Amino acid sequence: MTALPAAGTAVVDLVLAHEPLPADEVMSGAPTTAIAVLDDTGDREIGIWEMTPGTARDTEVDELFIVLSGRAIVVFEDPWLPDLEVGPGSVVRLAEGMRTTWTVTETLRKVYIA
Structure with a gap:
């Protein structure tokens, strides 16, 4: 997890430290993920999340996100629910406990509020 300074940052260009996903979540490829927390004061966390190409399962938290790239x-x-294709500008609301499978075809970067 990368912490950001108090001043503004160009989150599209932010270099993130990736880690492999747990093997039991990966369905294909060798995807990695990275997180940069922008703010975790109060009851919500705001951050940047990124996943490299591959397919992985996840159990979601309450979250609203906007795709920046990928x-x-x-x-x-x-x-x-119907499958959802996401790309730059997509806005998505996830509910806690949803079980999803993510197939990332281009490294996906999103800003989230959870």
Whole structure:
């Protein structure tokens, strides 16, 4: 996890430290993820999250995010919802406990509020 300074930062260009996902979450490829927390005061966390190409399962938290760059398809397993293609400018709301599968085709970077 990368912490940001109090001053403004160009989050699109921010260099993030990636780590491999746990093997039990990876379905294909060798995706890695990185997080930079922008603010974690109060009841919410705001940050930048990035995932490299590959497919992985996740159990979501309450979150609103906006995709800054990259592309992915999010498959909603529980509850079932239509697949969602996301790319720059996509705004998505996830609910705690949703089970999803993310297939990232271009390294995906998003700003999130959770």
